[in-house]
Amino acid sequence: MVSLRFTKDHEYVRLDGDIATIGITDYAQKQLGDVVFVELPDVGAKLERGKQAAIVESVKAASEVYAPLTGVVVAVNEALPDTPAIVNSSPLAGGWFLKMTLAHAGEMDVLMSEADYNAYVETLG
């Protein structure tokens, strides 16, 4: 079963079985503008919910991407170093950042549903 959840910091989590795929939302890529570089963690790195997981650099600025969950990185998107613009063109599919294990299943429950996230983005104007 696949479930999609979101954070207020505009990361998404797609949980498929016990592996979570993490990336940034369409709203986030639009705010950042043209992505030119993504700094990813190493496979095996331990991530803590709310702490820095990656850094995304657009033409304008560098922005932190926070871990939406606690767990261990099991894969990173090898396409991003050479084609970072895929984060702009396909944030929820080809532009994913990393895959991780989920240490605390309950952490999924505090994340927003797609409907709640869309309503939240509406309030940001």
Added chain:
Amino acid sequence: MAADISLKQTPLVMAHRASGARMVPFAGYEMPLHYEDGILAEHNWTRGNAGLFDVSHMGQAELVGPDHETTARALEALVPADILGLEPGKQRYTQLLNPSGGIIDDVMVSRGGDDGRLALVVNAARASVDYAHMMSALPPVVRLLAHEDRALLALQGPKAAAVLAEHEATLAAMSFMSVRHVRLAGIDCVVSRSGYTGEDGFEIALGARDAPRLWAVLTGEDDVRPVGLGARDTLRLEAGLCLYGHDIDETTSPIEAGLAFSVAKRRRQEGGFPGARRLMGELAGDMKRQRVGIIVEGRQPAREGCAILDPAKGLRIGIITSGGFSPTVGRPVAMGYLPPTHAVAGTALHVQVRDKRLNALVTAMPFVPHRYARAG
């Protein structure tokens, strides 16, 4: 985003919003960072076609004296350029200097006709400092008039000349750094052949109330698209041009900043400008640091504030003052200050970006060759 009522607006704010601009605070103004196409597309459009920039936030002022010699000598007491020799219809780049030879602001000076007037364009964030400085230093016979009712557009790129020539054929023959009064679309304008992108182009000064109409006329051309401050910054970085408050400030001298071309030969011999002793010493080789261009290996940008390290010893030897990903070069580029021993093209460096040390090389600027209209 809620409107910030403390921000000033240019006469073109409605046009920007209508074009889908993302508006941000900049130097006290609400300015377009980019339009719907985004910074990268606007950058590339300017390099290939013609980008139209609203730079009405910049300060426009005039020095008014009884004759050119009086006004020019008054300004020469504040800047190291040859203003006395500035011919009618010509523009010059210079810097207001403090007594230590540091840069209060960098400014464009132009002489319209054969009279005692000189027009100035100054940085928005420095305008009030510049005006107070000049008013305290100018002799009583030379007045400073700050024009708050003016707008400034920049049309930049290889197609800029052809676009303006459709409205006024004589503009295509203007030489770089010349200035002239013309009517464009029936509007009185002062046009200079200059800019801040490294491309051929023009800056067009006009009355604030006429600005929306000229903006509409020019953006209506197929070869012209509006371009925001985001691309203005990446374009000027590629062109190796200084941004005040970043690459130059009250501590840096024009010699350290690589602006010696703008310190006139006569002024070097005669002196008589603030900080002359320091500038002369630096010209003679007594220099602590120099602005350099840097190309960073890989794709990760090294931005303002990153430390520059000597790769052999790991010691900090300088700092990056501007940096980012260059769309035209396709690599990260930066500028920063280094001791003269390291300010040599080809010198290997490390730059510290967060917890990583990236390999980098000192390189000649500009990163993208200038394409100014040299011959008239």
